[in-house]
Amino acid sequence: xNKWPQLVESSRYLPILTTIISxxxxxxxxxxxxxxxxxxxxxxxxxxxxxxxxxxxIESVVTLFGWQSTLFKTWYIAGALLGxxxxxxxxxxxxxxxxxxxxxxxxxxxxxxxxxxxxxxxxVRMDLVDPKMLSGKVLAWQSIRRVSPFxxxxxxxxxxxxxxxxxxxxxxxxxxxHVSIGNISSPLARYSPxxxxxxxxxxxxxxxxxxxxxxxxxxxxxxxxxxxLDAAGLGAE
Numbered sequence: 001x002n003k004w005p006q007l008v009e010s011s012r013y014l015p016i017l018t019t020i021i022s023x024x025x026x027x028x029x030x031x032x033x034x035x036x037x038x039x040x041x042x043x044x045x046x047x048x049x050x051x052x053x054x055x056x057x058i059e060s061v062v063t064l065f066g067w068q069s070t071l072f073k074t075w076y077i078a079g080a081l082l083g084x085x086x087x088x089x090x091x092x093x094x095x096x097x098x099x100x101x102x103x104x105x106x107x108x109x110x111x112x113x114x115x116x117x118x119x120x121x122x123x124v125r126m127d128l129v130d131p132k133m134l135s136g137k138v139l140a141w142q143s144i145r146r147v148s149p150f151x152x153x154x155x156x157x158x159x160x161x162x163x164x165x166x167x168x169x170x171x172x173x174x175x176x177x178h179v180s181i182g183n184i185s186s187p188l189a190r191y192s193p194x195x196x197x198x199x200x201x202x203x204x205x206x207x208x209x210x211x212x213x214x215x216x217x218x219x220x221x222x223x224x225x226x227x228x229l230d231a232a233g234l235g236a237e
Contacts, residue, residue: 015059018212022053025219041094048086055079067131069124075134076119080148081112088155091162115147
């Protein structure tokens with residue numbers, strides 16, 4: 001007996017809770033940014049979590065009110081194209097400074113902006129639409145989907161590489177060595193639950209669970225790293 005339909009059905013309302021948690025988390029990060037206006041990494045981390053929550057909000061709306069083409073395309077842009085990228089931009093600002101961060105923002109905006117135009121213009125194959133789930137397979141112009149793996153792979157590179165770099169740097173200080181654990185584990189949580197395009201049939205329910213668990217792990221990692229470093233005076237943001 002195929003258990004995937006039951007898994008998807010049991011997960012349908014999970015994005016609602018994920019959206020609430022994401023909204024609260026984004027508010028906390030952006031509130032911290034308002035106190036440290038030069039900390040652009042906080043701004044982009046807050047934007048990243050906000051977009052994350054926007055994607056799960058759309059999933060919630062689809063759950064409550066049904067599938068719509070406009071909702072699907074908005075979800076695709078927020079999830080497949082911007083899933084992990086804003087978080088990676090924040091890491092670039094933190095590690096390489098404002099000049100490199102500004103360049104990264106321009107490049108990301110150009111790539112996502114151009115691809116979004118094609119997403120908006122692409123017809124939708126209604127014969128492939130599942131009213132209970134969202135998937136990029138319904139786009140008639142399937143070549144669009146080649147862009148999202150490229151963007152998300154670069155995002156993963158900066159998220160994971162940046163976390164490893166920070167963990168190694170912090171390990172030099174006895175009072176902050178334990179924070180290295182959070183730096184190593186959090187990027188996997190940041191990247192893996194991003195609303196990845198192209199879910200194979202039967203994995204949509206798993207993706208919804210990953211989104212929910214992922215945002216919780218990101219929040220735990222953020223708090224775990226932030227407070228001890230503030231106490232140690234090492235300049236954590």
